[in-house]
Amino acid sequence: MSATSPVTADFSSPPLKRSKIVLLGDQSVGKTSLITRFMYDTFDNTYQATIGIDFLSKAMYLEDRTVRLQLWDTAGQERYRSLIPSYIRDCSVAIVVFDITNRQSFLSTSKWIDDVRSERGNDVIIVLVGNKADLSDKRQVTLEEANAKATELNIMFMETSAKAGHNVKSLFKKIAMSLVGMEKEGEAAEQQNTKIDVTSPTTNEVPDASQCNC
Template sequence: MSLSSGIAGQNDGRNYSFKTVLLGEGCVGKTSLILRYVANKFNDQHDFTKQASFLNKKINIGGKRVKLAIWDTAGQEKFHALGPIYYRDSNGAILVYDITNEKSFQKVQNWVKELRKMLGDDICLVIAGNKIDLDKERHVAVSEAESYAESVGAKHFHTSAKHNKGIDDMFLDISKSMIEKADNNMQNKKTSTTNRKSIMVVDDEQLEQKPKGGCC
């Protein structure tokens, strides 16, 4: 299913439609984060995500109406090659790791490198340290995770789908970032169009012609 992204172009640019993808290892809680945010549900029984699916969420930020298509992707290694298919049209990406699993945090770093290589600064990034309800079993230091996020220009959030912590703030923040980027892109297009209109093209032959008329 195709999905348009960016500004919807209605009501003076106050309607937005964005695609946001969640990436990360299997069992880090991507599906749980989405279900908690969209439907306020939590399921203790974990089922592996098969390939990818998405849910829609409509929000209002300061009078700006935003429609989010939030994509859930499979984290198992055999599905990693399909990643570009799901994130290539994304406006934002949330990279999720399990704070009790060091390997899942290392995988996030791989995803960030891939996204920056493929999409550059066109995509807004957020990193989520999930399962903070298991903080006593933490294997990823807070300072390390936050320092890394800052180094790649991403926001870092501490989340728990089980206790519904940090999720609304995370999606609100990335939505604001996507709105800001969309507005800036639109303004740059308007500026570029204005500059092109202000350029006057003069034929070289006109410059070489001597003015006609009487002399002194």
Template sequence: MTNYQGGFNQNIEYIFKVVLIGDSAVGKSQLLARFARNDFSFDSKATIGVEFQTKTLLIDHKTVKAQIWDTAGQERYRAVTSAYYRGAVGALLVYDITKRQSFDHVVQWLEELRGHADGSIVVVLIGNKSDLETNRAVTVEDAKEFAERENIFFMETSALESTNVEAAFFMALSEIYRITSKKSLAVDEETLAARAAEATLLIGNKIDVPTSSTSTSKCCF
């Protein structure tokens, strides 16, 4: 269960780094603005290099801080932004449903992501600008088929109309939390098993306590 709650003061229990990737002008920055600040700008400019925003939310009653990194889609910045994949546990791979080319490039973006990030990274394929249905160039079926083939999640969004934006981020963050908490549980179980094994070795061991070196003599009367 995933819940969002703003303006609360709790100890941060998890910090998850998530990157937004995809071609330029597919709406990555608008998705981030809508999620982080519930904002949308019609005169948004292209991202230069890398920017990031944070948002704190509750997942399964745990306080999670999401660090969302917005990477530039222009080819000339790719060498710079590739360094920022390091440490990412999730990625939103965004394309524009009205631009077939942006969808065709998803293969390259996914290949680059998997080349720089951890193998267990959570990926959500995002078909943005679903409000422009009359100009659709990428079918839902094509995107679903690709997502299933690559074993990643899929969702269509509209940053303009705020459709499925929070749901898409929550989908990624909830899966990241599930994987992370599962790993933590496995580590805890291994630690407990190791301690139990150590305790077993101690059971039944006889401990000899040395007696005092001073001797006493008895005399018979």
């Protein structure tokens, strides 16, 4: 009598849904630092510019499911700008980062958001992130104006500090939960379509001859 090994049970579970998240923004706003803080809970004081694109992956465990976040860290320098659209093309989330102590980086977020919209339309979650909140005494962008911009563009907004670890986990948890919300909406829509497909015709309708199953 052959018994099924319990080890094989794991293979029947569905693979983790992967969600591609692209971080965008000007040079030195802290994109890499946000990822490093989220992935390893560390912060490196020495600044090294990202060359091209870096990729990391991390699973997030939520109440009813696990989401695998694929984090794509893009270079902020102008010379890498031509690479960006191809990475935005199939992303689920775009995190557009600015430095609250650098007004120009905040103004630049408009062009980054335009890039995302031109590639993904409305089929994407966009989050505006004001980083370096630990340097609030050097602030050049107020919380109010960043909030107003996010409201106007109908996107999420959060202030973070990669250095202090402030709001970084909250940011990615909020994103993961938004992704799950979208996923559930999609599942509900699919179920609704299935129900519509299987409804039998009402009694006063005469079926088409072409639909006869004889």
